[in-house]
Amino acid sequence: MRRVIILAIGNELLIGETLDTNTNWLCRLLNGLGAGIERAVLLPDLIEPISKEIQAACDSSIDLLITTGGLGPTDDDLTLTAVAQAIGRPLDRNETAYSWLEERYSELAASGFVASAEMNQARIKMAILPTGALPIKNPVGAAPAIEVVYKNTTIICLPGVPGELKGIVTGPLQPRLAELFGAGSYQERELWVGCGDESILAPILREIIAAHPSVYIKSKANKFGPELRFKIKLHARGDSLTISKALDEAEATLRSSLAAHCIKVLENR
Numbered sequence: 654m655r656r657v658i659i660l661a662i663g664n665e666l667l668i669g670e671t672l673d674t675n676t677n678w679l680c681r682l683l684n685g686l687g688a689g690i691e692r693a694v695l696l697p698d699l700i701e702p703i704s705k706e707i708q709a710a711c712d713s714s715i716d717l718l719i720t721t722g723g724l725g726p727t728d729d730d731l732t733l734t735a736v737a738q739a740i741g742r743p744l745d746r747n748e749t750a751y752s753w754l755e756e757r758y759s760e761l762a763a764s765g766f767v768a769s770a771e772m773n774q775a776r777i778k779m780a781i782l783p784t785g786a787l788p789i790k791n792p793v794g795a796a797p798a799i800e801v802v803y804k805n806t807t808i809i810c811l812p813g814v815p816g817e818l819k820g821i822v823t824g825p826l827q828p829r830l831a832e833l834f835g836a837g838s839y840q841e842r843e844l845w846v847g848c849g850d851e852s853i854l855a856p857i858l859r860e861i862i863a864a865h866p867s868v869y870i871k872s873k874a875n876k877f878g879p880e881l882r883f884k885i886k887l888h889a890r891g892d893s894l895t896i897s898k899a900l901d902e903a904e905a906t907l908r909s910s911l912a913a914h915c916i917k918v919l920e921n922r
């Protein structure tokens with residue numbers, strides 16, 4: 654299973670002005686590809702804390718580190734400076750990224766969205782990448798995303814604007830994600846049980862969890878009061894055949910154990 658860390662970068666996230674929806678969106682998408690997301694962190698627009706997190710992730714051989722935010726033209730967008738520092742590479746103008754930006758600002762100027770197509774300092778800044786980084790075209794906005802490999806970790810930096818991030822991930826990043834995750838997949842199942850007391854379910858689930866370590870099993874209360882019932886969810890990641898089999902086995906053991914304890918599985922919830 655591919656190990657993933659996500660860093661959501663932006664002061665606006667830490668002062669509570671913006672809700673970090675990027676992490677949630679990425680978690681769902683990557684989980685669906687079979688990723689094991691180990692950690693997700695909110696960070697300010699400051700070089701040191703970002704760089705430290707990147708170094709720690711690379712030191713622990715995380716397969717994929719994704720950052721969101723801080724790729725823009727303003728001076729407070731420091732993500733790429735932090736990446737360069739963490740991996741010990743200088744920042745350099747990337748000519749591919751530069752030509753994409755030139756093209757984008759010409760289009761924007763031609764449609765009257767910006768006054769001029771001139772590549773000023775702030776626009777050029779978005780083409781200054783850690784040396785050796787691969788720019789990834791932004792089909793929605795201006796700032797390109799980047800990919801750079803360091804030690805055993807693939808680092809992908811995405812813009813913070815949710816529409817841009819989604820446009821890149823569902824567009825030009827798709828072939829790379831397919832390469833990284835291969836046949837990885839994720840499946841889940843749920844069982845509803847008519848049981849009013851989670852403390853009765855707990856020891857049953859403990860046994861199933863111990864017997865099926867590759868399946869993540871969790872009970873959740875649904876309705877409270879006399880009609881209390883629980884949803885038991887089984888989640889598994891890996892290649893699709895293996896996880897179907899693991900889920901079949903865990904579900905079968907769970908059903909027979911529930912039956913042995915006279916707990917009904919509700920077919921119509």
Ligand code: ATP
Pocket residue numbers: 661662663665666671672673674675676721722723724725726730796811812813814815817
């Ligand atoms: P870019 O890298 O594209 O410049 P940025 O995050 O540096 O993005 P900002 O101006 O800070 O640029 O943010 C752009 C918009 O994206 C803002 O409205 C901000 O609130 C939103 N945004 C940034 N990060 C997130 C996030 N993690 N989840 C949801 N929205 C976000």
Ligand code: MG
Pocket residue numbers: 662663664698722723724729730813
């Ligand atoms: Mg920002």
